Structure formats: structure tokens, C-alpha cells
Amino acid sequence: MDTLLIAFQNVFSPIGLLSIVFGTALGIFVGAMPGLGPSMGVALLIPLTFTLPPSISLVLLISLYLAAEYGGSISAVLIGTPGTAAATATVVDGYPLNLLGYPGKALMTSLTASSIGGVIGGVALMLASSPIADFALRFGPVEYCSLGIMGLTIIASLSGDALVKGLGAAALGLCLTLVGVDPVSGMARFTFGMYELYEGIPFLTALIGLFAMAEVFIMVERSLGGAKKPAISGESLTGKEMKHILPACLRGSIIGTVVGAIPGAGASIACWIAYDQEKRFTKHPDRPFGEGALRGIAGPESANSATVGGALIPLLTLGMPGSPTTAVLIGALIIHGLQPGPKLFVDHVDIVYTLFVGLSVSYVVLYLLGRLGMRLWVKIVSIPQTVLAPIIFGLSAVGAYSIRSLTFDIWLALGFGLLGYILKKARFPLAPLILAMILGPMVESNYNRALLLAQNDGHLIFLQSPLSVALLLLSVVAFFYPIIRAHREKKKAL
Amino acid sequence: MKYGTLGIGVAFTALSLALIGTMASDPMMTGDMGAPRRMTYIFLGLLGAFGLLLMHSGWKELQQKKSDAQERDDPQKQAVRKRFWGFVGLCVAYALTLSTVGFFLPSTFFLLFFSLILQRIRVVNAAIISLIFSLAVFIIFKSLLGVPLP
DSSP states (O other): OHHHHHHHHHHTSHHHHHHHHHHHHHHHHHHHSBTBOHHHHHHHHGGGGTTSOHHHHHHHHHHHHHHHHHHHHHHHHHTSOOSSGGGHHHHHHHHHHHHTTOHHHHHHHHHHHHHHHHHHHHHHHHHHHHHHHHHHTTOOHHHHHHHHHHHHHHHHHTSTTOHHHHHHHHHHHHHHTTOEEOTTTOOEESOTTOGGGTTOSOHHHHHIIIIIIHHHHHHHHHOOSOOOOOOOOSOOOOHHHHHHHHHHHHHHHHHHHHHHHSTTTOHHHHHHHHHHHHHHHOSSOSSOTTTTOHHHHHHHHHHHHHHHHHHHHHHHHHSOOSSHHHHHHHHHHHHTTOOOSTTHHHHOHHHHHHHHHHHHHHHHHHHHHHHHTHHHHHHHTTSOHHHHHHHHHHHHHHHHHHHHTOTHHHHHHHHHHHHHHHHHHTTOOSHHHHHHHHHHHHHHHHHHHHHHHHTTSGGGGGGTSHHHHHHHHHHHHHHHHHHHHHHHHHHHHO | OTTHHHHHHHHHHHHHHHHHHHHHTOTTTSSOOOHHHHHHHHHHHHHHHHHHHHHHHHHHHHHHSOOOHHHHHOHHHHHHHHHHHHHHHHHHHHHHHHHHHOSHHHHHHHHHHHHHHHSOOOHHHHHHHHHHHHHHIIIIIIIISOOOOO
16 A cells, blocks of 8 residues: 555656656657657657656656557548558548548547557556566576567567568577677677677667667658648547447457567557457448548557557566567666566565556546647648658767767667668568567576576476476467468468 | 568678687687577577578569669669768768767757758758757756766
């Protein structure tokens, strides 16, 4: 009870509330701007949080994450370009509804669905995280190693059509984690005499390069023409329409929470599953799907917002990121001296509760800001990317430097920016690379510790724990299922 | 990117071979290949293996693609390419000056150049954007939050 009181005090302090409002406003901004996104927004904001208390920093970053998932729908509805990957399904019905003269209706559907999705995802996080963390406290090195392997295989298998590219990116991520002093032997690995690399490649610097700088290069190449100038008009949602979209919001929220909790899946997959489900479930849509159906907006929007709560479950309880943005959040936790995982619920329970309370308040702020500032958010979409690109580059340089106060890190971020640009151009998914950079050390250190514990049993120790066996079996299924499915589809097509 | 996947496959394979090569010359790495070293070999082996697979799929992609000679001649694409490399060059110069001169002076000047390169913007507007950016960084990062700057 005392902890909950502390959490409320933290969130309702002037700095706490200001952080939520600032994070939400910034989140809507980065979400609405095509090309930016929650991962880049969180990565760029982390240096700003250095001097804030850890609990407030996390609330600020999570408010941004949540709001960015909604922000993506603004440009999807108004200019037919999704602001984030999670808003791709929203374009299908949101943009036609705008063209029919109802942009206000489309945006209100999106805002309402996002708020409902966020609340349901948040409730799931609060209910599920404590029991999972309690259960995870029983995990030893063997289970953690198997869990890491399962995370890696699931991530790679979710790379869609680009399975080999996803696995290749994950392999590169694993090799990047080898740089630095070997935790067991104490030998420097692949540092090439550079003392700046002795602690390994700084994760946040890599993220700033891969998400922010790479995106700047893409922006520079992509945008020749001026930005479209959207306008807002038309009526809002009626009571009858609210009633009509409610089941879609509930279905989407459940899908979003479950998909969000699967490592590597994330909002971009959840929104399409939810859209597909709406098409199946809705017998009498207000308009045909693809021509402005309200449920076609509500389902995907509630799903992408619910993934925030879902993705935070494995992050907080197991230290496993559920999405690229939660991978960035892991970096933020570590910077503030917090180790994500079940121990967080024992050692820093006040921070966990502050996060829960902060998340609940963020939904309210998102709804209010989203509604009150709708005309302002519309203007954001018309800011040319060519103005934003140099500003983001400057902020990335500040961010990369401020982590260790080394100019070397600016070069490192620039190198990662070019690497990210090349990989994106060759259509490699970046999520497996990032997630492998997190899971690599987890797998390696726990593998070594497990073998030390095993003594004469050697690798048999991985088969002596039922949980480890289950996780390894799941890894095998997760790895081979997409290959078999792709093979079957190929056969069918022939 | 015509040679993207193939090139990345070659790079991954070459990188894994080069890194395994550097380990082979290390006296601690030769002899017993205990658990700590085993993971290093596994990760590098995975990189090499996927490098080979990527080379294979890159080669297949290449055979399916038609020649993009026409695309290369497109004047709009050429303009984009020039602008892109100009931007990358400025980024490198910016990072160099950040290490020597500090943050504010290079940021103000480079932001101005970036804005001018990227679109037809009036010099006065570009200068105002640069000044506002530097001022915002100074007030928020330096004064309010005490974040270290180059």
C-alpha cells in the first residue's frame, strides 16, 4: 500500500505530470510524422532523461511510446501515409473515410480505439506481470539460456517473407555483442586496441544510429516533393457509431495484448491480424471494408495501442523485449541502473508501480490531448521532412555523445546509421538485429554459467530441466514452422 | 539496391572469416576450445553461414531483376543520389568539427547547410531554424538538464 502511495506521489508530482504531458505530445508528434516513430522518439529522448529520477524517466518514455502508436494514425487518415508501421492497416479504411469528407470521424474513431486498446493492454500488464515475475524468479542460468534461444528463434521467424535476411541480421547482432571484454576469461575480444570498445558497443549509441540516423538518410533520399497540406473537417462520432465500434475495440485490444507480448511480433503484425478479424466478424459494416468502415479503423488502432502493455510484460518480467521500442526501453532501464527482469519486482517495486500508475494517467492525457489538439496535430503532418532531417541528425549527435561523453560514439552512431541505411535499402528487418544485441549477452553469459554448474553433465543440463526442454522445443517449432509453411505455400502455388 | 543482398552476404562471410582469423592468432584462443570460446565460434559461424545463404538468395534476386540501366539514367534519381552523398559528406564533416570545435558553432553552421542542401529554402529561414535549434539545445540540454555536450 505504501508503495502504491509513493507511485501516486511520483506520478502526480509537478515533474511527473509535466513528463506525461510532454511525452504524450512528443509521442503524437513523432507518430504523426511519416518516417519518425516510437523507437526513434524514445532513443532520442533518453539523453534528456539522464538527470530525471528513473521512475519519472520511464513514465516519460512510455507516454511517448503509447502516444506515438496513436500518432501514426493521424497521417494515415489525413494523407494516406502511415506515420508508423503500426498504422499501415489504418490507411485502408481511414484514408477513404477522409476522402469521403469525414476526417474528424476517422480521427475520433482512431483516438477512441487507441485509448480503449491502451487501457486494456495496461490492465493486462498490471494483472499478468506480477505472477509471471514470481514464476520467473525460479529461473536459473539453464532456463534463461533456453529462453534467450527461444526469443532469438521467434524473432527471426517473425521476419515475414525475409526469413534468411531476418536470421542474417540476428547473426550480425549476435556478433556485435562479442565486442568488448569477455565476461568469463577477461580477454578483450575484437576491440582492435580501441579502449572505447572495451565495455562493448554501447547499445544506445547503436540504437541512435540504426533508428534515428539511418532514418535521416532514408528521408534525405526519399523526399523531393513538398509535404501535403491536409485539413480537418466533418462531424465527430455519434453515440450509435461508438456502440458500433466498441466490439471491434475489444477484439483488437485482446489481439494487440497477446501479439505484443510475443517477442518480436509487435504492433505492425497485430494491426493486420485485427483488421483481418474485423473483416471476418463484422457481418453488417457501416460501409464496405476498404471504403471507410469504422471497424476497419477501430480494430487495428486498438490492437496497436494494446501492444504497448503487452510488449511491456516480457520486458519487465523476463528482461525480453517484445518490440523494437521496448528494446530501446531496455537501454533506458540499464542507463538508469535498473536490470529488467523478475528482480525488478523485488528490488524496485516502487518504480514498477509508478510505471503502472503513470501508464494509466497517460491514457487519459492521450485522450484529452488527442481530442483538444486535433487541429494542431493535423498541422504537424505538413512539416516537410527535409526540415526535420537535419534537426534529427543534430539531436542524434547530441544523444550519442551524451551517453559516455566520448566523440568516438558520434562516429560509432554514424557508422551504425550507414549500416542501418544499407540494411534497410536491401530490405533487411532491423528488429532481429537489435533484439539479438540484447539477447546475445543473455544467452552467452547464462550458457557459460549453466556449463559451470553442469560439471560432468555438460550440455545434458539443458535437458534436465522440464522448463528448459519446453522452451527449447518451442524454439525448434518457432524456427521450423515458417520454413515448412513457406514450403507448403510454394507447393500450393505450383 | 541491385547488389544489396548479395553484397551484404559477401560482407557477412568475409567478416566472419576475418574475425575467426584474428582469433586463430590469439594464443589464448588456440588449444583448448572451452565454453567461453565456443559461443564466440558459434556466433561467428552463424554469421558466416547466413552470409553464404544471403549470397545464394542475393544471386537468385539478381537473376530475377531486370537491368536497371534506364533507372540509372533518370535525371531525378541522379539528383537524389547527389543530394544524398552531399548530405553524407556534410555529416562526416559535422562529426569531425564536433570533435574539434565543440557543439554549438558547427551545429549552427551545418544545420544551415543541411537545410539549404535539402530543399529550396530561403537563407534567412534556414538561419532562423539553425539558431532556434542551437538555442533550444542550449536551454534544454545544457542549462536545464546538464546533459554533457561535445
